[in-house]
């Protein structure tokens with residue numbers, strides 16, 4: 001469906017500039033560089049490295065931190081599969097920590113229980129836009145010498161105890177995939193204050209060119225050197241995770257109005273939250289004191305089975321029949337996805353994964369809350385639309401209270 005209001009800012013203007021420029025790649029153009037500088041400035045960090053997805057960023061960050069075969073990486077049980085896949089791409093072992101039943105975010109106490117001698121990194125995920133409890137995680141990281149990579153693919157400009165999420169871990173990862181706060185179709189960003197990590201992340205995502213630097217993604221800066229047949233180019237094993245200049249230009253235009261984009265999601269979520277207060281069975285993701293949630297989506301625990309005798313599926317159907325948008329359930333607990341549960345990944349590195357297995361019951365809180373979660377859309381281009389859909393929700397709640 002056409003949605004012209006999706007590009008209200010400089011998107012088209014910048015795209016045309018890219019089309020008319022010499023380089024459409026980060027190896028020669030300026031758009032990645034400009035986006036990175038603006039992103040780093042907005043978050044108040046030293047370095048930002050743009051990539052082609054929020055999965056490449058996670059993989060590159062793990063590799064940059066030296067995570068490799070046999071190392072263990074802890075991530076929450078309720079999250080997308082990409083935390084697991086990025087870990088496996090680094091030939092490391094995914095370890096799952098249970099979640100808090102009210103915030104749905106990683107439980108630091110369970111992280112502590114899951115740490116072993118092999119643990120090297122933690123990926124706390126800010127689910128649906130709410131930062132996890134990062135202080136105890138950073139304490140554990142300090143105690144056990146672990147790297148923390150905040151996965152903020154769904155969380156832009158949220159605050160944790162007054163601090164901007166993304167500036168607390170050793171690195172933070174963002175996604176610019178189609179549904180995210182900032183979108184350019186596909187894309188991602190790593191931010192960090194650590195020069196060594198920034199340089200390695202860039203090299204790992206840029207074919208391991210040795211002249212890539214923390215602040216510089218262009219590789220053909222000195223033509224006399226670069227064109228010389230004796231020049232040795234690569235000193236690190238890399239992948240091609242570069243963000244095309246077109247995507248960088250669109251992401252920059254989106255970043256320029258990030259406050260508006262974030263406000264729109266918060267406003268949209270609030271319409272639904274207000275309506276949910278009229279019943280006792282739609283319980284929004286709990287936002288602890290001192291945290292803010294930028295509502296990539298509105299996560300809710302549905303208790304209608306118990307409260308009104310209406311199943312998750314029935315309630316969703318009624319809402320849609322009344323004119324509401326589709327309600328997504330939460331992704332399956334990651335280790336129960338067939339790729340993990342059936343060890344499909346194990347064949348890529350058999351000696352590492354020989355004794356690794358995952359079973360039901362590993363994270364009981366996550367397993368009990370996941371089927372109850374409903375995700376309400378907040379990605380509206382106009383808050384008025386969210387207001388209309390919230391009224392549809394109210395009608396649906398009233399319909400069931402009459403029964």
Ligand SMILES: Cc1ncc(COP(=O)(O)O)c(C=O)c1O
Pocket residue numbers: 052053054055056079080082083125151152153154175176177186187188
């Ligand atoms: C929490 C989380 N992490 C990682 C990713 C991966 O991002 P991408 O789709 O850009 O690879 C996503 C988005 O899909 C996400 O929601």
